[in-house]
Amino acid sequence: MRWLKRIGIAVLVVVVVGVRFIYIASHRMLSRKVTGHPETLAASNLPLAEAARRARTFGCLDCHGEGLRGKKFVEIPQVVTMYAPNITRVAARATDEQLARAIRQGIGVDGRSLFIMPSISYRNLTDQETGDLVRYIRSLPVSGADHPLPSVGPLGRIGVIQGKFEAQPDVIAASADRRIPDLGPATAAGRHLVETHCSDCHGVTLEGGEAEPGLMAPDLSIAGAYNDPAFLRLLRAGVPADGRQMKLMDKVSKSAFSHLTNAEIAAIHAYLKARANVVAD
Known part of the structure; x- marks a missing residue:
């Protein structure tokens, strides 16, 4: 019976070490800070109604809700619970360049890599379009509450380690030379x-x-x-x-x-x- 006990202890140790590794490795990936490159925005004089329309076409309100006050974006048990942040509150403590970096580079105001932000598309926005979006964001009243940071469950952490969930700066870097053809x-x-x-x-x-x-x-x-x-x-x-x-x-x-x-x-x-x-x- 002693050998059974030893096997049980060994299995327990392996499980504990494995769980600890998954948590530490995924935490590092999820909290990794990225510097990014400087952003240049063009001054905006686009009518705010038109800027608001374009924000809708880009899908900003799909994730962040009316008034960009944020909302629960996804909840998958054991994988992730994620809120789209309240952009009005984020903008109140961010510079224009930080907002542009979040939009086009997938880098949060605090320097964290963003995972859900569709910056792989928004990287193609012009300086003028980005400036228009930032001006629209700044035009909105600060309201609503801040939302929690993502809560990633065990299956989600395994997915992060396996590369099933990629940070936007990494996706952008991997696709730097890939564009659709210019047809004139x-x-x-x-x-x-x-x-x-x-x-x-x-x-x-x-x-x-x-x-x-x-x-x-x-x-x-x-x-x-x-x-x-x-x-x-x-x-x-x-x-x-x-x-x-x-x-x-x-x-x-x-x-x-x-x-x-x-x-x-x-x-x-x-x-x-x-x-x-x-x-x-």
Whole structure:
């Protein structure tokens, strides 16, 4: 019986050491500070109503809620409970450059790497667009409460160590040289809109990928098969050509893309159709 006891103690020691390793390693990854590079913002004179519309199209209010006061963003038992922060309170203690760094580089005001912020798309925002967003944020009254930092459970910590959940600065660094093709001046506006609105879910090269756990986003060459009215319906109502209901696109189109202008949607479609022709060739 003594050997059974020794085996039991050995197993317990291995478990304790393993749990401690997972916690320490994941804590270091989650709390890692990043310096980033200096940000340059252009002065903004964009009407605030237009800045607010653009913030909606970028999906800012999807995560941070009305008035950007933050809300519970996701709760998965044993994985993570995460609140989108109250941006009005964050902005009250941040510089414009810190806000721009959070938007375009995925670096929090305190220097932590951000994991959910879609900076892989927002890195493509111009200095002017970033300045417009920061001015819009500053126009909002400070209200509501601060929200807790993310609480990561054991399965979430294992996922962090395994690389299933990547920090945005790392994602950006790994994709530094990957861009969608420049197809000429006629589709330049659409290319920019696609890079700033679509690449977070559909991948930096629009070849598709896992938009969220268990949900795959398609290669956007599929958009080449849409006629103009069908594509307009897709972005305004989230209804694809075959009429089925799509989980993520249904939500994103109604909350964000429905605020795009007809001209912006037409520009997006023009670029995606041109890209589809290149892919087909």
